[in-house]
Amino acid sequence: MPDAKKTSEPRLGQILFRRHRDEPAPAWMVFSVIYGFVFLSHLPLLRLPYFWDEAGYYVPAAWDFFRTGALIPYSTLTNGHPPLPAIYLAIWWKISGFVPAVTRLSVCLVATLALTAVFVLVRRLLNTSVAAATTLLTALYPVWFTQSTLAQADIFAAAATMWALVYALEELPTVRQGWVAAVWFSVAAMSKETAIVTPLALVGWHLWETRRKPAQAAGHRRVAMQLALPVLPLAGWYVYHFHKTGYMFGNPQFVRYNAVLTLHILRFMLALAQRLMQITVYMNLFVPVLCMVAAMFLPALVQKDGLARPRVSWNAQAQIGIILLANVLFFSVMGGALLARYLLPLYPLILLLCVSTWRRRVLQWPWIVALSVVAFLAGLFVNPPYRFAPEDNLTYRSMIVMQQQGIHQILLRASGGTVLTAWPATDELTRPELGYVRHPVSVVAIDDFSLPQIESAMHLPGYDAALVFSTKYQSENTPAWLRFGDAEWNREYFGFHHDVPPGAIARLLHGDMVWRARSRGLWTAVILFNRPQMGRLTPQGATAPHIPDSPAFVKRSSRSL
Numbered sequence: 001m002p003d004a005k006k007t008s009e010p011r012l013g014q015i016l017f018r019r020h021r022d023e024p025a026p027a028w029m030v031f032s033v034i035y036g037f038v039f040l041s042h043l044p045l046l047r048l049p050y051f052w053d054e055a056g057y058y059v060p061a062a063w064d065f066f067r068t069g070a071l072i073p074y075s076t077l078t079n080g081h082p083p084l085p086a087i088y089l090a091i092w093w094k095i096s097g098f099v100p101a102v103t104r105l106s107v108c109l110v111a112t113l114a115l116t117a118v119f120v121l122v123r124r125l126l127n128t129s130v131a132a133a134t135t136l137l138t139a140l141y142p143v144w145f146t147q148s149t150l151a152q153a154d155i156f157a158a159a160a161t162m163w164a165l166v167y168a169l170e171e172l173p174t175v176r177q178g179w180v181a182a183v184w185f186s187v188a189a190m191s192k193e194t195a196i197v198t199p200l201a202l203v204g205w206h207l208w209e210t211r212r213k214p215a216q217a218a219g220h221r222r223v224a225m226q227l228a229l230p231v232l233p234l235a236g237w238y239v240y241h242f243h244k245t246g247y248m249f250g251n252p253q254f255v256r257y258n259a260v261l262t263l264h265i266l267r268f269m270l271a272l273a274q275r276l277m278q279i280t281v282y283m284n285l286f287v288p289v290l291c292m293v294a295a296m297f298l299p300a301l302v303q304k305d306g307l308a309r310p311r312v313s314w315n316a317q318a319q320i321g322i323i324l325l326a327n328v329l330f331f332s333v334m335g336g337a338l339l340a341r342y343l344l345p346l347y348p349l350i351l352l353l354c355v356s357t358w359r360r361r362v363l364q365w366p367w368i369v370a371l372s373v374v375a376f377l378a379g380l381f382v383n384p385p386y387r388f389a390p391e392d393n394l395t396y397r398s399m400i401v402m403q404q405q406g407i408h409q410i411l412l413r414a415s416g417g418t419v420l421t422a423w424p425a426t427d428e429l430t431r432p433e434l435g436y437v438r439h440p441v442s443v444v445a446i447d448d449f450s451l452p453q454i455e456s457a458m459h460l461p462g463y464d465a466a467l468v469f470s471t472k473y474q475s476e477n478t479p480a481w482l483r484f485g486d487a488e489w490n491r492e493y494f495g496f497h498h499d500v501p502p503g504a505i506a507r508l509l510h511g512d513m514v515w516r517a518r519s520r521g522l523w524t525a526v527i528l529f530n531r532p533q534m535g536r537l538t539p540q541g542a543t544a545p546h547i548p549d550s551p552a553f554v555k556r557s558s559r560s561l
Contacts, residue, residue: 049435080250111148114159201326417464
Protein backbone atom coordinates (compact mmCIF):
# COMPACT_ATOMS: atom_id res chain seq x y z
CA MET A 1 0.00 0.00 0.00
CA PRO A 2 1.65 3.29 -1.09
CA ASP A 3 2.35 6.14 1.30
CA ALA A 4 -0.28 8.84 0.89
CA LYS A 5 2.50 11.50 0.61
CA LYS A 6 3.97 9.83 -2.50
CA THR A 7 0.85 10.17 -4.62
CA SER A 8 0.22 13.32 -6.61
CA GLU A 9 -3.51 13.10 -7.35
CA PRO A 10 -5.93 15.52 -5.64
CA ARG A 11 -6.81 14.43 -2.11
CA LEU A 12 -10.58 14.26 -1.81
CA GLY A 13 -10.22 12.99 1.73
CA GLN A 14 -7.84 15.57 3.21
CA ILE A 15 -10.56 16.81 5.54
CA LEU A 16 -10.39 13.45 7.28
CA PHE A 17 -6.69 13.77 8.21
CA ARG A 18 -5.37 14.81 11.59
CA ARG A 19 -2.30 16.99 12.23
CA HIS A 20 -0.03 14.71 10.22
CA ARG A 21 -1.30 14.13 6.69
CA ASP A 22 -0.09 10.54 6.71
CA GLU A 23 -2.04 9.73 9.88
CA PRO A 24 -5.66 8.97 8.96
CA ALA A 25 -8.55 10.09 11.13
CA PRO A 26 -10.03 7.52 13.51
CA ALA A 27 -13.34 5.86 12.66
CA TRP A 28 -15.30 7.88 15.24
CA MET A 29 -14.24 11.12 13.58
CA VAL A 30 -15.20 9.77 10.16
CA PHE A 31 -18.55 8.68 11.61
CA SER A 32 -19.22 12.18 12.95
CA VAL A 33 -18.51 13.85 9.61
CA ILE A 34 -20.64 11.35 7.69
CA TYR A 35 -23.54 11.62 10.14
CA GLY A 36 -23.59 15.40 9.73
CA PHE A 37 -23.81 14.94 5.96
CA VAL A 38 -26.53 12.28 6.18
CA PHE A 39 -28.57 14.30 8.66
CA LEU A 40 -28.45 17.54 6.68
CA SER A 41 -29.12 15.90 3.32
CA HIS A 42 -32.16 14.02 4.68
CA LEU A 43 -33.56 16.85 6.80
CA PRO A 44 -36.65 17.45 4.59
CA LEU A 45 -37.59 13.74 4.86
CA LEU A 46 -37.41 13.21 8.61
CA ARG A 47 -41.05 14.01 9.43
CA LEU A 48 -42.65 11.94 6.69
CA PRO A 49 -45.07 9.24 7.85
CA TYR A 50 -44.33 5.61 7.08
CA PHE A 51 -44.31 4.30 3.52
CA TRP A 52 -45.12 1.06 1.70
CA ASP A 53 -43.30 -1.92 3.32
CA GLU A 54 -42.52 0.23 6.35
CA ALA A 55 -46.25 0.57 6.93
CA GLY A 56 -47.03 -2.98 5.85
CA TYR A 57 -44.57 -4.91 8.00
CA TYR A 58 -41.49 -3.34 9.58
CA VAL A 59 -43.11 -0.60 11.67
CA PRO A 60 -46.04 -2.81 12.82
CA ALA A 61 -43.54 -5.54 13.81
CA ALA A 62 -41.49 -3.04 15.82
CA TRP A 63 -44.69 -1.53 17.24
CA ASP A 64 -45.79 -4.95 18.52
CA PHE A 65 -42.40 -5.51 20.17
CA PHE A 66 -42.44 -1.99 21.61
CA ARG A 67 -45.82 -2.54 23.28
CA THR A 68 -45.63 -6.16 24.36
CA GLY A 69 -42.10 -7.47 23.78
CA ALA A 70 -43.36 -9.92 21.13
CA LEU A 71 -40.55 -10.98 18.80
CA ILE A 72 -43.09 -12.30 16.29
CA PRO A 73 -45.59 -9.65 15.13
CA TYR A 74 -49.28 -10.30 15.67
CA SER A 75 -50.89 -7.16 14.21
CA THR A 76 -49.62 -8.17 10.76
CA LEU A 77 -48.90 -11.52 9.16
CA THR A 78 -45.40 -12.68 10.09
CA ASN A 79 -42.95 -12.98 7.21
CA GLY A 80 -40.35 -14.82 9.24
CA HIS A 81 -37.96 -11.86 9.16
CA PRO A 82 -35.46 -11.86 12.05
CA PRO A 83 -36.31 -9.39 14.83
CA LEU A 84 -33.17 -7.25 15.16
CA PRO A 85 -34.50 -4.16 13.29
CA ALA A 86 -37.71 -4.24 15.36
CA ILE A 87 -35.72 -4.44 18.60
CA TYR A 88 -33.47 -1.56 17.51
CA LEU A 89 -36.41 0.70 16.58
CA ALA A 90 -38.30 -0.13 19.77
CA ILE A 91 -35.28 0.86 21.88
CA TRP A 92 -35.15 4.27 20.22
CA TRP A 93 -38.90 4.73 20.64
CA LYS A 94 -38.52 3.88 24.31
CA ILE A 95 -35.78 6.48 24.68
CA SER A 96 -37.14 9.29 22.51
CA GLY A 97 -40.81 8.63 21.80
CA PHE A 98 -42.84 6.99 19.06
CA VAL A 99 -42.82 9.53 16.24
CA PRO A 100 -41.63 9.15 12.62
CA ALA A 101 -38.77 11.63 13.13
CA VAL A 102 -37.24 9.41 15.83
CA THR A 103 -37.50 6.40 13.52
CA ARG A 104 -35.89 8.21 10.61
CA LEU A 105 -33.07 9.62 12.72
CA SER A 106 -32.35 6.17 14.13
CA VAL A 107 -32.15 4.79 10.58
CA CYS A 108 -29.82 7.66 9.66
CA LEU A 109 -27.48 6.37 12.38
CA VAL A 110 -27.52 2.91 10.80
CA ALA A 111 -26.86 4.39 7.35
CA THR A 112 -23.97 6.40 8.79
CA LEU A 113 -22.56 3.25 10.37
CA ALA A 114 -22.72 1.57 6.96
CA LEU A 115 -21.02 4.48 5.17
CA THR A 116 -18.29 4.57 7.82
CA ALA A 117 -17.65 0.91 7.10
CA VAL A 118 -17.42 1.70 3.38
CA PHE A 119 -14.84 4.37 4.11
CA VAL A 120 -12.77 2.16 6.42
CA LEU A 121 -12.89 -0.78 4.00
CA VAL A 122 -11.81 1.22 0.95
CA ARG A 123 -9.12 3.07 2.90
CA ARG A 124 -7.73 -0.28 3.99
CA LEU A 125 -7.75 -1.59 0.42
CA LEU A 126 -6.36 1.59 -1.22
CA ASN A 127 -6.15 5.06 0.31
CA THR A 128 -8.14 7.90 1.81
CA SER A 129 -8.85 9.69 -1.48
CA VAL A 130 -10.51 6.67 -3.05
CA ALA A 131 -12.31 5.96 0.24
CA ALA A 132 -13.77 9.46 0.42
CA ALA A 133 -14.93 9.38 -3.21
CA THR A 134 -16.49 5.91 -2.88
CA THR A 135 -18.27 6.86 0.33
CA LEU A 136 -19.65 10.07 -1.18
CA LEU A 137 -20.96 8.27 -4.27
CA THR A 138 -22.50 5.51 -2.17
CA ALA A 139 -24.28 8.05 0.04
CA LEU A 140 -25.71 9.86 -3.00
CA TYR A 141 -26.67 6.84 -5.07
CA PRO A 142 -30.49 7.16 -5.24
CA VAL A 143 -31.35 3.68 -3.95
CA TRP A 144 -28.94 3.99 -1.02
CA PHE A 145 -29.94 7.61 -0.31
CA THR A 146 -33.63 6.83 0.07
CA GLN A 147 -33.03 3.71 2.15
CA SER A 148 -30.99 5.81 4.58
CA THR A 149 -34.17 7.00 6.33
CA LEU A 150 -36.65 4.20 5.55
CA ALA A 151 -37.21 1.75 8.41
CA GLN A 152 -36.68 -1.38 6.34
CA ALA A 153 -34.34 -4.26 7.06
CA ASP A 154 -32.09 -3.77 4.03
CA ILE A 155 -30.07 -0.85 5.41
CA PHE A 156 -29.55 -2.74 8.69
CA ALA A 157 -28.24 -5.79 6.84
CA ALA A 158 -26.09 -3.60 4.57
CA ALA A 159 -24.44 -1.84 7.53
CA ALA A 160 -23.54 -5.09 9.28
CA THR A 161 -22.38 -6.68 6.01
CA MET A 162 -20.05 -3.80 5.19
CA TRP A 163 -18.45 -3.95 8.64
CA ALA A 164 -18.04 -7.70 8.27
CA LEU A 165 -16.25 -7.14 4.94
CA VAL A 166 -13.85 -4.72 6.64
CA TYR A 167 -12.44 -7.77 8.44
CA ALA A 168 -13.27 -10.56 5.99
CA LEU A 169 -12.05 -9.05 2.72
CA GLU A 170 -8.45 -10.15 3.27
CA GLU A 171 -6.40 -12.79 1.50
CA LEU A 172 -6.35 -14.80 4.72
CA PRO A 173 -8.02 -13.12 7.71
CA THR A 174 -6.40 -13.64 11.09
CA VAL A 175 -8.19 -15.55 13.83
CA ARG A 176 -9.38 -12.30 15.38
CA GLN A 177 -10.53 -10.87 12.04
CA GLY A 178 -12.42 -14.08 11.31
CA TRP A 179 -14.30 -13.93 14.62
CA VAL A 180 -15.15 -10.23 14.27
CA ALA A 181 -16.38 -10.82 10.70
CA ALA A 182 -18.49 -13.76 11.91
CA VAL A 183 -20.13 -11.58 14.55
CA TRP A 184 -20.95 -8.84 12.05
CA PHE A 185 -22.29 -11.35 9.52
CA SER A 186 -24.47 -12.79 12.30
CA VAL A 187 -25.86 -9.32 12.98
CA ALA A 188 -26.56 -8.95 9.25
CA ALA A 189 -28.37 -12.29 9.09
CA MET A 190 -30.43 -11.45 12.17
CA SER A 191 -31.36 -8.15 10.51
CA LYS A 192 -32.45 -9.80 7.27
CA GLU A 193 -32.20 -13.50 6.54
CA THR A 194 -31.04 -13.06 2.94
CA ALA A 195 -27.82 -11.42 4.16
CA ILE A 196 -26.52 -14.94 4.85
CA VAL A 197 -25.73 -15.22 1.14
CA THR A 198 -22.58 -13.08 1.42
CA PRO A 199 -20.77 -15.03 4.18
CA LEU A 200 -21.71 -18.33 2.51
CA ALA A 201 -20.25 -17.04 -0.76
CA LEU A 202 -16.99 -16.28 1.08
CA VAL A 203 -17.10 -19.72 2.70
CA GLY A 204 -17.15 -21.19 -0.80
CA TRP A 205 -14.24 -18.96 -1.79
CA HIS A 206 -12.05 -20.07 1.11
CA LEU A 207 -12.88 -23.73 0.55
CA TRP A 208 -11.77 -23.27 -3.05
CA GLU A 209 -8.58 -21.63 -1.85
CA THR A 210 -7.75 -24.75 0.20
CA ARG A 211 -7.32 -26.57 -3.11
CA ARG A 212 -5.41 -23.76 -4.84
CA LYS A 213 -3.02 -23.08 -1.96
CA PRO A 214 -2.31 -26.28 -0.03
CA ALA A 215 0.26 -24.51 2.17
CA GLN A 216 -2.49 -22.24 3.54
CA ALA A 217 -5.25 -24.87 3.51
CA ALA A 218 -5.59 -25.03 7.30
CA GLY A 219 -5.98 -21.26 7.56
CA HIS A 220 -8.61 -21.12 4.81
CA ARG A 221 -10.57 -23.98 6.40
CA ARG A 222 -10.51 -22.14 9.71
CA VAL A 223 -11.85 -18.94 8.09
CA ALA A 224 -14.51 -20.91 6.24
CA MET A 225 -15.71 -22.42 9.52
CA GLN A 226 -15.80 -19.00 11.18
CA LEU A 227 -17.75 -17.39 8.33
CA ALA A 228 -20.25 -20.27 8.33
CA LEU A 229 -21.16 -19.66 12.00
CA PRO A 230 -23.81 -16.95 11.24
CA VAL A 231 -26.01 -19.80 10.01
CA LEU A 232 -26.46 -20.91 13.64
CA PRO A 233 -28.28 -17.87 15.10
CA LEU A 234 -30.41 -17.66 11.94
CA ALA A 235 -31.33 -21.33 12.25
CA GLY A 236 -32.13 -20.78 15.93
CA TRP A 237 -34.47 -17.96 14.99
CA TYR A 238 -36.35 -20.15 12.52
CA VAL A 239 -36.67 -22.95 15.08
CA TYR A 240 -38.17 -20.43 17.49
CA HIS A 241 -40.44 -19.06 14.77
CA PHE A 242 -41.66 -22.57 13.93
CA HIS A 243 -42.25 -23.30 17.60
CA LYS A 244 -44.40 -20.18 18.00
CA THR A 245 -46.28 -20.15 14.68
CA GLY A 246 -46.06 -23.60 13.13
CA TYR A 247 -44.36 -22.05 10.06
CA MET A 248 -40.62 -22.22 9.55
CA PHE A 249 -40.12 -19.37 7.06
CA GLY A 250 -43.19 -17.21 7.51
CA ASN A 251 -46.81 -17.54 6.48
CA PRO A 252 -47.50 -19.86 3.52
CA GLN A 253 -48.54 -16.99 1.22
CA PHE A 254 -45.21 -15.27 1.83
CA VAL A 255 -43.19 -18.43 1.11
CA ARG A 256 -45.22 -19.19 -2.00
CA TYR A 257 -44.82 -15.66 -3.37
CA ASN A 258 -41.09 -15.33 -2.66
CA ALA A 259 -39.71 -18.86 -2.96
CA VAL A 260 -42.15 -21.15 -4.82
CA LEU A 261 -43.65 -19.17 -7.70
CA THR A 262 -40.13 -17.92 -8.50
CA LEU A 263 -38.84 -21.42 -9.36
CA HIS A 264 -39.38 -21.26 -13.11
CA ILE A 265 -36.57 -21.14 -15.67
CA LEU A 266 -38.11 -18.34 -17.76
CA ARG A 267 -38.83 -16.32 -14.66
CA PHE A 268 -35.23 -16.83 -13.49
CA MET A 269 -33.78 -15.61 -16.80
CA LEU A 270 -36.01 -12.53 -16.78
CA ALA A 271 -35.15 -11.79 -13.16
CA LEU A 272 -31.44 -12.28 -13.86
CA ALA A 273 -31.58 -9.72 -16.67
CA GLN A 274 -33.32 -7.29 -14.34
CA ARG A 275 -30.75 -7.84 -11.59
CA LEU A 276 -27.84 -7.32 -13.99
CA MET A 277 -29.47 -4.09 -15.11
CA GLN A 278 -29.81 -2.99 -11.49
CA ILE A 279 -26.06 -3.33 -10.82
CA THR A 280 -24.89 -1.71 -14.05
CA VAL A 281 -27.47 0.77 -15.36
CA TYR A 282 -30.18 1.43 -12.79
CA MET A 283 -30.77 4.98 -11.52
CA ASN A 284 -27.87 6.42 -13.56
CA LEU A 285 -25.38 3.83 -12.30
CA PHE A 286 -24.39 3.46 -15.95
CA VAL A 287 -22.43 6.73 -15.70
CA PRO A 288 -19.68 5.47 -13.33
CA VAL A 289 -19.80 1.97 -14.82
CA LEU A 290 -19.28 3.20 -18.40
CA CYS A 291 -16.52 5.53 -17.21
CA MET A 292 -14.84 2.54 -15.54
CA VAL A 293 -15.07 0.46 -18.70
CA ALA A 294 -13.63 3.31 -20.77
CA ALA A 295 -10.80 3.87 -18.27
CA MET A 296 -9.79 0.20 -18.48
CA PHE A 297 -8.55 0.83 -22.01
CA LEU A 298 -6.01 3.35 -20.68
CA PRO A 299 -2.60 2.39 -19.27
CA ALA A 300 -1.98 2.70 -15.55
CA LEU A 301 -0.50 6.02 -14.44
CA VAL A 302 3.02 6.08 -13.05
CA GLN A 303 3.82 7.62 -9.65
CA LYS A 304 6.89 9.69 -8.80
CA ASP A 305 8.64 6.56 -7.54
CA GLY A 306 8.32 4.98 -10.98
CA LEU A 307 5.71 2.43 -9.96
CA ALA A 308 2.22 2.18 -11.39
CA ARG A 309 -0.58 3.40 -9.23
CA PRO A 310 -1.85 0.46 -7.18
CA ARG A 311 -5.10 -1.37 -7.82
CA VAL A 312 -7.36 -3.27 -5.48
CA SER A 313 -5.58 -6.58 -4.99
CA TRP A 314 -6.58 -9.41 -7.28
CA ASN A 315 -7.58 -11.46 -4.26
CA ALA A 316 -9.96 -8.74 -3.02
CA GLN A 317 -11.34 -8.25 -6.52
CA ALA A 318 -12.00 -11.98 -6.81
CA GLN A 319 -13.86 -12.05 -3.50
CA ILE A 320 -15.90 -9.00 -4.52
CA GLY A 321 -16.75 -10.77 -7.77
CA ILE A 322 -17.89 -13.87 -5.88
CA ILE A 323 -20.09 -11.73 -3.60
CA LEU A 324 -21.65 -9.93 -6.57
CA LEU A 325 -22.29 -13.16 -8.46
CA ALA A 326 -23.77 -15.00 -5.48
CA ASN A 327 -26.16 -12.18 -4.61
CA VAL A 328 -27.29 -11.58 -8.18
CA LEU A 329 -28.01 -15.28 -8.72
CA PHE A 330 -29.73 -15.68 -5.36
CA PHE A 331 -32.00 -12.68 -5.79
CA SER A 332 -32.86 -13.82 -9.31
CA VAL A 333 -34.39 -16.93 -7.75
CA MET A 334 -35.71 -15.66 -4.42
CA GLY A 335 -37.98 -12.68 -3.96
CA GLY A 336 -41.27 -12.15 -5.72
CA ALA A 337 -40.65 -8.41 -6.15
CA LEU A 338 -37.44 -7.44 -7.97
CA LEU A 339 -36.66 -4.52 -5.67
CA ALA A 340 -33.26 -2.86 -6.05
CA ARG A 341 -32.91 -2.41 -2.29
CA TYR A 342 -32.33 -6.15 -1.93
CA LEU A 343 -28.93 -5.52 -3.58
CA LEU A 344 -28.03 -2.62 -1.28
CA PRO A 345 -24.69 -4.06 0.01
CA LEU A 346 -23.49 -4.52 -3.58
CA TYR A 347 -23.51 -0.87 -4.61
CA PRO A 348 -20.52 0.24 -2.46
CA LEU A 349 -18.49 -2.65 -3.89
CA ILE A 350 -19.36 -1.71 -7.47
CA LEU A 351 -18.51 1.94 -6.83
CA LEU A 352 -15.23 0.88 -5.18
CA LEU A 353 -14.21 -0.91 -8.39
CA CYS A 354 -15.24 2.12 -10.45
CA VAL A 355 -13.36 4.72 -8.38
CA SER A 356 -10.22 2.59 -7.98
CA THR A 357 -10.08 2.12 -11.77
CA TRP A 358 -10.45 5.85 -12.43
CA ARG A 359 -7.80 6.74 -9.90
CA ARG A 360 -5.37 4.19 -11.33
CA ARG A 361 -5.74 5.17 -14.98
CA VAL A 362 -7.11 8.74 -15.29
CA LEU A 363 -5.08 11.74 -14.11
CA GLN A 364 -8.09 14.00 -13.59
CA TRP A 365 -10.23 11.28 -12.05
CA PRO A 366 -11.93 13.65 -9.54
CA TRP A 367 -13.82 15.11 -12.50
CA ILE A 368 -15.35 11.69 -13.15
CA VAL A 369 -16.35 11.59 -9.49
CA ALA A 370 -18.02 14.96 -9.95
CA LEU A 371 -19.81 13.74 -13.09
CA SER A 372 -21.10 10.70 -11.20
CA VAL A 373 -22.29 12.91 -8.34
CA VAL A 374 -24.29 15.01 -10.82
CA ALA A 375 -25.74 11.84 -12.37
CA PHE A 376 -26.81 10.47 -8.98
CA LEU A 377 -28.34 13.79 -7.93
CA ALA A 378 -30.27 13.83 -11.20
CA GLY A 379 -31.42 10.29 -10.50
CA LEU A 380 -32.84 11.40 -7.16
CA PHE A 381 -35.06 14.06 -8.74
CA VAL A 382 -35.65 12.92 -12.33
CA ASN A 383 -37.47 9.67 -12.99
CA PRO A 384 -35.90 7.24 -15.48
CA PRO A 385 -37.68 6.19 -18.71
CA TYR A 386 -38.51 2.74 -17.32
CA ARG A 387 -40.56 1.32 -14.47
CA PHE A 388 -39.05 1.48 -11.01
CA ALA A 389 -40.10 1.34 -7.38
CA PRO A 390 -40.98 4.82 -6.02
CA GLU A 391 -38.74 4.17 -3.00
CA ASP A 392 -35.68 4.07 -5.28
CA ASN A 393 -35.59 7.85 -5.58
CA LEU A 394 -37.46 10.82 -4.13
CA THR A 395 -40.65 9.84 -5.94
CA TYR A 396 -41.59 8.06 -2.72
CA ARG A 397 -41.85 11.45 -0.99
CA SER A 398 -44.28 12.66 -3.65
CA MET A 399 -46.38 9.55 -3.12
CA ILE A 400 -46.47 10.06 0.66
CA VAL A 401 -47.44 13.72 0.30
CA MET A 402 -50.25 12.89 -2.13
CA GLN A 403 -51.49 10.14 0.20
CA GLN A 404 -51.55 12.63 3.07
CA GLN A 405 -53.46 15.15 0.97
CA GLY A 406 -55.92 12.53 -0.25
CA ILE A 407 -56.61 11.26 3.27
CA HIS A 408 -57.13 14.85 4.42
CA GLN A 409 -59.73 15.26 1.68
CA ILE A 410 -61.43 12.04 2.79
CA LEU A 411 -61.63 13.24 6.39
CA LEU A 412 -62.85 16.66 5.25
CA ARG A 413 -65.47 15.55 2.72
CA ALA A 414 -66.55 12.10 3.94
CA SER A 415 -65.98 12.15 7.68
CA GLY A 416 -67.53 9.09 9.27
CA GLY A 417 -67.81 7.22 5.97
CA THR A 418 -66.35 3.95 4.76
CA VAL A 419 -63.54 4.25 2.21
CA LEU A 420 -62.85 1.96 -0.74
CA THR A 421 -59.10 1.73 -1.31
CA ALA A 422 -56.14 -0.62 -1.69
CA TRP A 423 -52.97 -1.32 0.24
CA PRO A 424 -50.99 0.56 1.52
CA ALA A 425 -53.79 3.12 2.02
CA THR A 426 -55.83 0.46 3.85
CA ASP A 427 -53.16 0.44 6.57
CA GLU A 428 -52.69 4.19 6.46
CA LEU A 429 -56.40 4.69 7.20
CA THR A 430 -56.81 1.97 9.84
CA ARG A 431 -53.53 2.29 11.78
CA PRO A 432 -53.07 5.71 13.44
CA GLU A 433 -49.51 4.76 14.48
CA LEU A 434 -48.42 5.10 10.85
CA GLY A 435 -48.92 8.87 11.01
CA TYR A 436 -51.74 9.51 8.52
CA VAL A 437 -54.87 9.60 10.73
CA ARG A 438 -55.59 10.18 14.41
CA HIS A 439 -58.39 7.62 14.58
CA PRO A 440 -58.99 4.49 12.50
CA VAL A 441 -61.22 4.83 9.45
CA SER A 442 -63.46 2.04 8.18
CA VAL A 443 -62.25 0.68 4.83
CA VAL A 444 -63.30 -1.73 2.10
CA ALA A 445 -60.19 -3.25 0.54
CA ILE A 446 -59.38 -4.31 -3.01
CA ASP A 447 -56.04 -5.54 -4.32
CA ASP A 448 -55.25 -2.63 -6.67
CA PHE A 449 -56.93 -0.40 -9.19
CA SER A 450 -56.68 -2.58 -12.26
CA LEU A 451 -59.83 -3.10 -14.34
CA PRO A 452 -60.73 -6.52 -12.84
CA GLN A 453 -60.48 -5.13 -9.31
CA ILE A 454 -62.58 -2.08 -10.18
CA GLU A 455 -65.21 -4.36 -11.71
CA SER A 456 -65.27 -6.40 -8.51
CA ALA A 457 -65.64 -3.19 -6.48
CA MET A 458 -68.83 -2.43 -8.40
CA HIS A 459 -70.48 -5.27 -6.49
CA LEU A 460 -69.10 -4.41 -3.06
CA PRO A 461 -71.58 -2.61 -0.77
CA GLY A 462 -71.08 -0.12 2.00
CA TYR A 463 -68.48 2.44 0.88
CA ASP A 464 -69.11 6.16 0.70
CA ALA A 465 -65.82 7.38 -0.75
CA ALA A 466 -62.83 5.98 -2.59
CA LEU A 467 -59.17 6.84 -2.22
CA VAL A 468 -57.57 5.70 -5.47
CA PHE A 469 -53.97 6.04 -6.51
CA SER A 470 -51.37 4.62 -8.88
CA THR A 471 -49.88 1.45 -7.45
CA LYS A 472 -47.35 1.21 -10.29
CA TYR A 473 -45.18 3.94 -11.74
CA GLN A 474 -46.47 4.78 -15.21
CA SER A 475 -44.86 7.32 -17.48
CA GLU A 476 -46.55 8.52 -20.61
CA ASN A 477 -43.13 9.18 -22.15
CA THR A 478 -41.88 5.60 -21.72
CA PRO A 479 -40.78 4.15 -25.09
CA ALA A 480 -42.74 1.11 -26.24
CA TRP A 481 -39.68 -1.15 -26.03
CA LEU A 482 -39.27 -0.27 -22.33
CA ARG A 483 -42.87 -1.07 -21.38
CA PHE A 484 -41.99 -4.49 -20.06
CA GLY A 485 -45.13 -4.63 -17.93
CA ASP A 486 -47.26 -4.93 -21.06
CA ALA A 487 -45.89 -8.41 -21.73
CA GLU A 488 -47.92 -11.37 -20.55
CA TRP A 489 -44.90 -12.98 -18.85
CA ASN A 490 -44.30 -9.85 -16.80
CA ARG A 491 -47.86 -9.86 -15.55
CA GLU A 492 -47.66 -13.55 -14.76
CA TYR A 493 -44.28 -13.65 -13.01
CA PHE A 494 -43.92 -10.17 -11.51
CA GLY A 495 -47.47 -8.98 -10.91
CA PHE A 496 -47.37 -5.98 -13.24
CA HIS A 497 -50.71 -4.43 -14.09
CA HIS A 498 -52.20 -1.18 -15.38
CA ASP A 499 -54.16 1.00 -13.00
CA VAL A 500 -57.39 2.41 -14.40
CA PRO A 501 -57.21 6.25 -14.58
CA PRO A 502 -59.12 7.98 -11.78
CA GLY A 503 -61.68 9.56 -14.10
CA ALA A 504 -62.53 6.15 -15.55
CA ILE A 505 -62.76 4.67 -12.02
CA ALA A 506 -65.26 7.39 -11.07
CA ARG A 507 -67.39 6.66 -14.15
CA LEU A 508 -67.31 2.88 -13.64
CA LEU A 509 -68.29 3.20 -9.97
CA HIS A 510 -70.83 6.00 -10.64
CA GLY A 511 -69.10 8.49 -8.37
CA ASP A 512 -67.84 12.06 -8.50
CA MET A 513 -64.11 12.75 -8.52
CA VAL A 514 -63.79 15.72 -6.14
CA TRP A 515 -60.01 15.92 -5.79
CA ARG A 516 -56.99 14.81 -7.78
CA ALA A 517 -53.22 15.29 -7.59
CA ARG A 518 -50.45 14.19 -9.92
CA SER A 519 -46.70 14.26 -9.39
CA ARG A 520 -43.71 12.53 -10.99
CA GLY A 521 -45.74 9.95 -12.88
CA LEU A 522 -47.96 9.08 -9.90
CA TRP A 523 -51.51 10.19 -9.13
CA THR A 524 -53.99 10.13 -6.26
CA ALA A 525 -57.71 10.97 -6.35
CA VAL A 526 -60.75 11.06 -4.08
CA ILE A 527 -64.13 9.91 -5.35
CA LEU A 528 -67.40 10.48 -3.48
CA PHE A 529 -70.60 8.48 -3.88
CA ASN A 530 -74.12 9.76 -3.31
CA ARG A 531 -75.16 6.89 -1.04
CA PRO A 532 -76.33 6.55 2.55
CA GLN A 533 -73.30 6.27 4.79
CA MET A 534 -72.88 2.64 5.78
CA GLY A 535 -69.77 2.96 7.93
CA ARG A 536 -68.50 5.20 10.66
CA LEU A 537 -65.15 6.01 12.11
CA THR A 538 -64.01 3.35 14.52
CA PRO A 539 -64.41 4.68 18.08
CA GLN A 540 -61.39 6.44 19.52
CA GLY A 541 -58.86 3.99 20.93
CA ALA A 542 -60.23 1.00 19.01
CA THR A 543 -58.28 -0.86 16.39
CA ALA A 544 -59.78 -1.63 13.02
CA PRO A 545 -59.51 -5.39 12.47
CA HIS A 546 -57.45 -6.89 9.66
CA ILE A 547 -58.89 -9.80 7.69
CA PRO A 548 -56.06 -12.32 7.16
CA ASP A 549 -57.84 -14.11 4.31
CA SER A 550 -58.60 -11.02 2.26
CA PRO A 551 -56.67 -10.74 -1.05
CA ALA A 552 -55.34 -7.27 -0.20
CA PHE A 553 -54.02 -8.43 3.16
CA VAL A 554 -52.31 -11.46 1.65
CA LYS A 555 -50.77 -9.35 -1.12
CA ARG A 556 -49.46 -6.77 1.34
CA SER A 557 -48.00 -9.37 3.67
CA SER A 558 -46.29 -11.27 0.85
CA ARG A 559 -44.50 -8.44 -0.94
CA SER A 560 -41.41 -7.93 1.19
CA LEU A 561 -38.67 -10.54 1.14
